[in-house]
Amino acid sequence: MVFKSLYPPLPQYPEANVYELFFNNPDQNALPDYTLYVDAESGRKFQRSEFKQRVHDAMTTFGAPVSNGGLGLSKEKGDIIGIYSSNCIDYPTTIISALSLTVPFVPLSSYSTHFELCHLLRTSKCTVLFVHAGLLQKALSAAKEVGLSEDRIFIIEGQVPGRKSLQDLLDETRKRGIPRELPRPAKKDTLAYLMFSSGTTGLPKAVMVSQGNLWYTVLSQLAVAAEDARVLETPPPQAPLVLLGVLPFHHTYGLISFCIRPMNGWATCVVVPRWKAEVVVKAIEKYRVQVLLLVPSMIHQLVHSGLLQKADTSSLAIINSGAAYLPPKVSDAMQKLARTARLQEGYGLSECARLVRDDGTDADIGEPGELWLGGNSVTLGYYNNPKATKESFVNGWLRTGDRFKTDGKGTFFFVDRAKDTLKVSGAQVSPTEIEQVLLGHPGKLISDASVAGVSGGRTSDELLPRAWVVLSEEGRKKGADAVLKELEKWTNDNLSSYKRLRGGLEVVSEIPKSPTGKVLRRVLQDRYEQKVKAKL
Structure with missing residues (x-):
């Protein structure tokens, strides 16, 4: 059974560069000038008109021929712009300029180790790299290993003696009076950028996002906002909404929310370089933030930090959680602390959906199945990885790897990750269910938990459920051994024998997670298996 979106269908959109959507939109251009980006720490700001001018200068810097003083970048030459930086207000400048020139870009995680960064550079084959000053040495080391020339590395934020920054390049462009580069033609399947997957089940893969995907994403957002305003009878805004841009821009949640969608919305984005609970709470108070987009691990920290109890959060209207599962207990606690703000959860990529059984047939209403997605939000596949593309993209459908069930009325309920589900004695076992039972212990002995399969089953391919837990303050007082005994009894009393x-x-000491809060179960599994091998 196919479940279609309850929102109205989107209008037809052209085979055109997203520049047209961003800067030639009559509704957007009719708005008075306003602050588009502001750095939460320095207070540096870009008005929308200033930002547009900066994008045009960057387009010329990137696209003009080398003989004229530009970098001479083009998709025809195979150029790809890498961005290796924490959040900064020139991150959007760089990506919007690249999109306008149809030169693909690739955001690289600022949390990457040397090994991880080398993998990202090799996979993406980026030819130019813009780097935060504080990450330059790591970038130079990785670039040397993969063969990227040092003279193709520039600073996007900060200053490094002897190394040109984006600001230096823009200043030179203006000084030379280089003829302006114009937006280049694009089609719906023109590659816009590469976005690396989270790597929860292996090395990250580069997802190919098209210009058509971006048109659809932005128009979807506008349609949802219009429909929500109609249903909720929300009056038109009298001033720009204030968003807090703390999610990492190298992740699709942060990139779309703070670098793409603000191009077609009346909003001011307050940019926070990296997640720090204290900095976030201060920024909420100082800039009167109205919309707070977070991931579960951030919400968990805010709930347990004690900071919100003392803070003035009266400006908050919406808190959104996405990118990973938000446990109900954490959600309820945050809602109480948020007072008047509405806490809501989002799931990426939704237009048309199917729930599919393991045998490829459609699941019934109320029956768990893997979520398959279709529509114009589905990307082009994985870059230079036909095997992975074939496994995940099936006849226009994207296999998400997440299991849901539905009530048939448009509501979907998350069950667990399909790849995390265990088969024990022929029965399916959900790690998420076991985690919820552990965290539901009335003694509040643990603050976090993860469950995954490890070797030791009856057959070589049968994995057994194993739990890793982080002690709470109460748990530490009681002692690890006593807590483990209590948890074992608790799970035995509350779970079927095969679970x-x-x-x-x-x-x-902690559950390993990606910067966006996804639990890295494979890290825990690998550590365990290595210990087992060492004992043999």
């Missing part, structure tokens, strides 16, 4: 933790229980 019990026959792979064991272990106390850890």
Whole structure:
């Protein structure tokens, strides 16, 4: 069964560069000038008119021939712009300029280790790199290993003696009076950028996002906002909405929310370089933030930090959680602390959906199945990885790897990750269910938990459920051994026999997670298996 969106269908959109959508939109251009971006720490600002001028200068810097003083970048030459930086207000400048020139860009995680960064550079094959000053040495080391020339590395934020920055390049462009580069033609399937997957099940893969995907994403946002305003009878805004841009821009959630969507919305984005609970709370108060977009791990930290109890959060209207599963307990606690703000959850990529059984047939209403997505939000596939593309993209459908069930009325309920689901004695076991049971212990002995499959089953391919837990303050007082005994009894009393933790229980200092809050179960599994091998 195919479930279609309850929102009205989108209007037809042209085979054109998204520049047209961003800067030649009559409704957007009719707005009075306003602050588009502001750096939360320095207070540096860009008005929308100033930002547009900066984009045009950057387009010329990037696209003009080398003989004229530009970098001479083009998609025909195979150029790809890499961005290796924490959040900064010139991040959007760089990506909007690249899109306008149809030169693909690739955001690289600022949290990457040397090994990870080398993998990202090799996979994306980027030819130019813009780097935060504080990350330059790591970038130079990785670039040397993969063969990227040092003279193709520039500074996007900060200053480094002897190294040109984006600001230096823009100043030179203006000084030389280089003829303006114009937006270049694009089609719906023109590659816009590469976005690396989270790497929860292996090395990150580069997802190919098209210009058509971006048209659809922006128009979807406008349609949803219009429909929500109609249903909720929300009066038109009298001033720009204030968003807090703390999600990493190298992740699709942050990139779309703070670098793409603000181009077609009346909003001011307050940019926070990296997540720090204290900085975020201060920025909410100082800039009277109205919309707060977070991931579950951030919400968890805010709930347990004690900062919100003392803060003035009266400006907050919406808090959104996405990118990973938000446990109900954490959600309820945040809602109480947020007072008048509305806490809501989002799931990326939704237009048409199917729930599919393991055998490829459609699941019934109320029956768990893997979520498959279709529509113009589905990307082109994985860059230079036909095998992975074939596995995940099936006849126009994207296999998400997430299992849901539906009530048939348009509401979907998350069950777990399909790839995380275990088969024990022929029955399916959900790690998420076991985690919820552990976290539901009335003694509040743990603050976090993760469950994954480890070796030791009856057959070589059967994995046993094992739990890793982080002790709470109460748990530390009680002691690790006592807590593990209590949790074992608790799970045995509350779970069917085949769901019990026959792979064991272990106390850890923290659960490894990606910067966006996704639990890296494979890290825990690999550590365990390495210990087992070492004992043999």
